[in-house]
Amino acid sequence: MEIRIYGPGCRNCVNLTKNAKKALEQTGVEAEIIKVEDMQDIIEAGIMTTPAIGIDGEVKIKGRVANVEEIIDLIKANN
Amino acid sequence: MINRFAELLVYNLMGLDSATRLGSSVHFFFYDTIKIIFLLSVMIFVISIIRSYFPPEKTKLLLSKRKKVTGNILASLLGVVTPFCSCSSVPIFIGFVESGIPLGITFSFLITSPIVNQVALVMLFSLFGWQIASIYLLSGILVGIIGGLVIGKLGLEDQVEEYVYQIQAGETKVEELSWEKRISYAKAQVTEIVSRVWKYVIIGIGIGAFIHGYAPADLLSQYAGADNPLAVIAAVGIGIPLYANVVGTIPIAQALIGKGVAIGTALSFMMATTALSIPAMIILRKVIKPKLLTVFVTVVGVSIIGVGYMFNFLVNII
Numbered sequence: 518m519e520i521r522i523y524g525p526g527c528r529n530c531v532n533l534t535k536n537a538k539k540a541l542e543q544t545g546v547e548a549e550i551i552k553v554e555d556m557q558d559i560i561e562a563g564i565m566t567t568p569a570i571g572i573d574g575e576v577k578i579k580g581r582v583a584n585v586e587e588i589i590d591l592i593k594a595n596n
Numbered sequence: 597m598i599n600r601f602a603e604l605l606v607y608n609l610m611g612l613d614s615a616t617r618l619g620s621s622v623h624f625f626f627y628d629t630i631k632i633i634f635l636l637s638v639m640i641f642v643i644s645i646i647r648s649y650f651p652p653e654k655t656k657l658l659l660s661k662r663k664k665v666t667g668n669i670l671a672s673l674l675g676v677v678t679p680f681c682s683c684s685s686v687p688i689f690i691g692f693v694e695s696g697i698p699l700g701i702t703f704s705f706l707i708t709s710p711i712v713n714q715v716a717l718v719m720l721f722s723l724f725g726w727q728i729a730s731i732y733l734l735s736g737i738l739v740g741i742i743g744g745l746v747i748g749k750l751g752l753e754d755q756v757e758e759y760v761y762q763i764q765a766g767e768t769k770v771e772e773l774s775w776e777k778r779i780s781y782a783k784a785q786v787t788e789i790v791s792r793v794w795k796y797v798i799i800g801i802g803i804g805a806f807i808h809g810y811a812p813a814d815l816l817s818q819y820a821g822a823d824n825p826l827a828v829i830a831a832v833g834i835g836i837p838l839y840a841n842v843v844g845t846i847p848i849a850q851a852l853i854g855k856g857v858a859i860g861t862a863l864s865f866m867m868a869t870t871a872l873s874i875p876a877m878i879i880l881r882k883v884i885k886p887k888l889l890t891v892f893v894t895v896v897g898v899s900i901i902g903v904g905y906m907f908n909f910l911v912n913i914i
Contacts, residue, residue: 525686529788556686556882557759563766565652565691566684578771580651580684581781582788 518548518596519574523559524567526552533568533582540588546596602627617810625805628723628847632797635722636715637786643714644782650677652688653770659697659705665745667701672740675708676733685709685876689883693756694765700748706880707896708740711871715793719846720866731907732863739867739899746895747888755888800844804851827861828904832897835868845869860907867900 520537524530534550541548553559559567566580570588572595578587602623612619655674662670685706692702712733721729773781835845849862872893881889 556690557763560687560690560694560763560765565656565687565765567687582784584780584784587777 518546518572518592519551520548520592521551521553521562521571523553523562523564523569523571523576523579525556525559526554527567529582530568533570536583536585537570537588539585540592543585544589544592544596546592548592599627602630621805621810625801628801628804629798632719632722632801632847633790633794636718636790636793636797639718639721640714640786640789641782644785645778647677648773648778648781650674651770652678652684652691655705656691656695656697659692659701660695662701663698665741667698668704668741668744668748671697671701671704671744672708672737675705675740676712676737678705678709685879686882689880690760690763691765693760694763698748699753699756700744700746702744703747703892704740704744707743707871708736710873710876711736711739711867713870715789716846716866716870719797723846723850728859728863732866735863735903735907736867739871739896739903742899743892743895747891750891752888752891755885755891757883757885760883796844797847800847803844804847807848807851807855827858828864828901828908831861831865831904832868832901835865836872836874836893836897858908859911860904860909863907864900864904867903868897871896871900 520541522530522534522537524533530552534552537550541550553562559569562569562571562576564576564579568582569579570577570583570591572591577583577591583591605626607613607619607623610622612622655678658674659667659671689702689706692705693699717729717733720732845866849857849866853859853862877889877893880892884892
């Protein structure tokens with residue numbers, strides 16, 4: 518599994534990354550977390566408000582910091 | 597109730613005298629801090645629920661169908677309800693321009709959005725009452741409409757960085773939010789915003805309390821009262837570099853008004869701190885060339901000054 522965190526590196530993106538790591542620990546799923554910080558890449562992914570999180574190439578939640586439970590649900594749904 | 601609590605705390609528990617400067621300053625400090633933090637939490641929650649219905653994708657779709665003045669009006673209104681933090685202004689700008697929304701309409705949105713800041717509105721409401729808060733809201737929308745119209749008329753499309761036109765924005769689905777998710781989003785917003793701004797609220801109220809108790813009223817009303825024609829311009833000039841303290845400036849402004857500074861002057865000052873901050877300019881510089889950035893600052897600056905004078909004039913009539 519591949520988790521992408523989109524955002525230019527502001528505080529919200531850092532928090533989202535933390536939540537994603539916690540969600541992975543709790544589910545025990547092996548996944549790679551990739552940070553997408555380049556604005557052009559973020560826009561080409563179709564994102565207008567950061568932070569956003571995507572799993573296996575599909576953007577799932579944008580414009581807010583998803584909490585740990587939500588990310589766990591996403592991981593389970595895609596695993 | 598909050599007043600009773602503050603009185604109890606300051607006059608009874610701390611043993612300060614309500615007739616002394618120190619006593620009244622400390623009371624003012626506790627009363628305002630508690631009141632604002634409480635109101636902030638409640639109102640950010642409500643505002644966030646409303647905002648969860650207006651994701652930027654929806655705004656983009658609504659605006660891409662408009663071309664004329666109605667577009668500027670709509671953009672400015674949507675600027676009030678569409679949630680975004682300053683780090684998202686670049687993707688929003690590119691997304692709008694890329695989908696064919698005219699530059700002027702894009703700017704109407706980008707100007708109003710930071711001016712009508714939810715935290716600023718809450719503070720205005722709690723410190724000045726709903727009348728001033730509403731007038732601030734309307735003035736912010738007005739500045740966005742005028743600013744966008746002027747920028748649109750100037751035909752500065754070539755002053756947008758070339759790469760903006762080349763980006764192909766991707767398409768994503770807008771997430772369907774359940775009530776449960778809207779509530780958890782609103783709760784997260786309250787925690788995030790309150791934990792970020794509480795220090796500025798306290799610093800601002802602290803300085804405000806000091807002014808309240810100690811600043812000489814004659815001097816301030818002489819220099820920044822309604823009679824000084826240059827006060828509004830000076831207030832905007834001072835407000836631009838003061839971004840970090842946007843929340844803190846409101847209680848200071850309130851205390852200053854209490855000492856005879858004209859309301860329009862204080863409002864212009866607040867708008868300048870939110871709409872024209874140096875960090876926001878640095879972010880915008882990534883997508884627009886210096887000439888357009890200069891036009892943006894000038895147009896918004898002049899509109900804010902205009903609103904300040906209009907306000908001072910209206911208050912004098914009433």
